[in-house]
Amino acid sequence: MPLSGSFFSKTFVFGFDARTSRGPMRDKRSWFIRIFDTRNPDVVGVGECGPLPGLSIDDMPHFETVLADVLERVEGQEMPQDAEAWVRQLVPPGFPSITFGLETAMLDLVNGGRRVLFDNDFVRGVPIPINGLVWMNDVESMLNQANQLVNRGFTCIKIKVGGCDFDEECRMLEAFRKVHDRNRITLRLDANGAFAPNEALAKLKRLSAFGVHSIEQPIKAGLPEMADICSASPIPIALDEELIGKEQSKDALLDAIKPAFIVLKPTLHGGILHCREWISKAEKRGIGWWITSALESGIGLNAISQFVSAFRSTIPQGLGTGSIYTNNISSPLKVVNGCLMNDPQGTWELL
Incomplete structure (x- = not known):
């Protein structure tokens, strides 16, 4: 079954003033991988590579060149028995979004090119509880959003x-x-590394008065104070940016910092296979987890949602980004009563 692949890119436009910790965003570019068997070219698997500007380790000028090189290696290969392990061999280290895009394109192809990667409850219409995300703004606007x-x-x-x-x-x-x-209402916070290490615990103590479930990344990633803050904080700490680029040192990081939670983004944290390993290692240590999308289009969001559904987790996931773009890819995904759902009778935009 000789394989062939190609890619194209699309720029998505935000439908609102999207402010992030890295500044305002007006649009976001993603690259889409198309994989097919040359003997049956009408069945196409599609995956999304969407590095986040200023945050992803593979946000670099030669990204597209690396992606083209990876797809050149795919050309003529036979369908692998283990798609995720096969992808790990093809994609060089340091390109998690390409890993995620190729993994999910292959999983889609294996399952008939129908945007079905895992045969589970989410595909059949069972909803996934998600958190509602309040975007950065002035405090009055954020309170109104909440x-x-x-x-x-x-x-x-x-x-x-x-x-x-x-x-x-x-x-x-x-x-x-x-x-x-x-x-009645769970409150999560995300500091995106905004607190100075010498001020973090005092601020966390003040924030604890508001019944906070957890706070992501109170100080910048890579600082030695993080372990002590995790130990002493009155609010459970969740690591996010701390995990970027640490696919080869999962055990050491979790053992050294001992967070209460980790927040996984397949696009940033090594794709499906590495996120599965993060989850396994976290659970063995009694560390909780949830998964968050990273401004992917409907293609990436669908893949992440199907992946997390396989774990049957009841904790709300961070998957509420499906309506942020004015030109998103049409899909059967929708948010209803604080849950993300897939309409089994819905259709996907052809790519």
């Missing part, structure tokens, strides 16, 4: 902190909690 998300049926809200005056952020969280009880 309230609107609760009104839309979300029971877990994630709010970015560290981008505004800290006292104002605390007043915002206090106002939110006056309306939304901690026993």
